[in-house]
Amino acid sequence: MAKLYSKKRLASSKMLPKKETINFILQYSKALRIVKFGNMNFETIAN
Template sequence: MAKLYSKNVLAAPKMLPKKETIKFLLSYSQALSIVKVGKMRFECVAN
């Protein structure tokens, strides 16, 4: 057990998002509108 916990952890490779993921998130954020009415909040996604 002692050997198991004393091993060095290798650094994780950089994780970069795909272009499709970035495009999806940007288009979603542009289509999202939030309207506050009193204490309520309405979220609408325009398709």
């Protein structure tokens, strides 16, 4: 295997999304309901 000249640190430092992003995703999941009717999907978001 060829020698690697690049440092791992360039992209391997742990990168995480913002807490707000995660919270939004989890809240969105809780609020979303999808009802299937024939070929159609109806999405409802509960407030």
